[in-house]
Amino acid sequence: MAHGFRIVENAKLDARNTFGVAARAPMLVEVADAAALPELFGYGMLREGPVLVLGGGSNVLFAGDPQGVVLALGAQAIAIVEDDGDTAIVRADAGVEWHAFVLWTLGHGLAGLENLSLIPGTVGAAPIQNIGAYGIEVRESIHAVHAFDRRDRSVVRLTPAECAFAYRDSVFKHDPDRYVVTAVDFRLSRTPHLRLDYAGVGDELAAMGIESPRPSQVAEAVCRIRRRKLPDPAVIGNAGSFFKNPIVPAAVADALHAAHPKLPMFRTGDEATRKLSAAWLIDQCGWKGHRDGDAGVADSHALVLVNHGRATGADLLALARRIAASVRERFDVAIEPEPRIVGAVW
Numbered sequence: 001m002a003h004g005f006r007i008v009e010n011a012k013l014d015a016r017n018t019f020g021v022a023a024r025a026p027m028l029v030e031v032a033d034a035a036a037l038p039e040l041f042g043y044g045m046l047r048e049g050p051v052l053v054l055g056g057g058s059n060v061l062f063a064g065d066p067q068g069v070v071l072a073l074g075a076q077a078i079a080i081v082e083d084d085g086d087t088a089i090v091r092a093d094a095g096v097e098w099h100a101f102v103l104w105t106l107g108h109g110l111a112g113l114e115n116l117s118l119i120p121g122t123v124g125a126a127p128i129q130n131i132g133a134y135g136i137e138v139r140e141s142i143h144a145v146h147a148f149d150r151r152d153r154s155v156v157r158l159t160p161a162e163c164a165f166a167y168r169d170s171v172f173k174h175d176p177d178r179y180v181v182t183a184v185d186f187r188l189s190r191t192p193h194l195r196l197d198y199a200g201v202g203d204e205l206a207a208m209g210i211e212s213p214r215p216s217q218v219a220e221a222v223c224r225i226r227r228r229k230l231p232d233p234a235v236i237g238n239a240g241s242f243f244k245n246p247i248v249p250a251a252v253a254d255a256l257h258a259a260h261p262k263l264p265m266f267r268t269g270d271e272a273t274r275k276l277s278a279a280w281l282i283d284q285c286g287w288k289g290h291r292d293g294d295a296g297v298a299d300s301h302a303l304v305l306v307n308h309g310r311a312t313g314a315d316l317l318a319l320a321r322r323i324a325a326s327v328r329e330r331f332d333v334a335i336e337p338e339p340r341i342v343g344a345v346w
Helices: 034-040 044-048 100-108 124-128 201-207 215-229 250-259 279-282 313-331
Strands: 005-012 025-030 051-053 060-062 067-071 078-083 087-093 143-151 154-158 179-189 237-241 248-251 265-267 272-276 295-297 304-307 340-342
Touching: 005 248, 025 034, 025 237, 034 179, 051 179, 060 313, 067 179, 078 304, 087 100, 100 215, 124 143, 124 179, 154 179, 248 250, 272 279, 279 313, 295 313, 304 313
Parallel strands: 025 067, 051 067, 060 340
Antiparallel strands: 005 025, 078 087, 087 179, 143 154, 143 179, 237 304, 248 272, 265 272, 295 304
């Protein structure tokens, strides 16, 4: 591997996406050292053409082959870069596996990410998607994002405000061809402020016989819930929750709740809007456990699309569109995918 990177032509991507669908890239560039990015982006194909940055492949659906270069960052460093005794800033390279990073922070006595345990993917993908689970979003712990700016061919450090975080959203999603995230700084605490009131976390801890939990025990409770509810991508291809929970005006939510009292609703931080449960809406339309050939919906969770073996990305996208259309027809609510769709438009 010269100059900190390696180039593979006509590269198979089947094992690089958790759906396990077949895809090929005309060129795959594996980057071991982010310092090589300025040199890399000076080359013609990377300078001028489309570039898809691929992490763990757990938030992408290849509905077709990518047309340009696929870039995979592999650096694995984790380090405490500041520490005042109460809080610490931890820097992790983009290529670090997310759950391994969460376990690293807990092992060093640092709290804040425990509710985000067992989310598939890499550290570099976390700010792009503003990953969230069990009442927590990663933006709450992000101190800064380090990236290579393709427009200016410069190394930049973005503050949380500059990242423009929102629900499953960020500046990186709105301008996907500009930034390559290389590392993320997290501010974490040695004094836990645990969130236990969301989606059964407290109940799971009680079932474990734990009354005064440590952050590591909260992480274990979250892992137990996730393993029970969500299929393992190593066993059956999937990308976790495929649809985002829709955010609608409060008046729309109230009218839906009046007609469907069991519809789960959540506050958003904005009194003018409410977040609805996409899983409930999809389940009410009868999709849980549905199967079209090898493209299907998990038996255990209506939000999870699965590849039973030989489904193509186009097969899964067609099923997702049918699901969304049925929710729109029955409830007049639009639901949108979480994963990035490559090779097609939603």
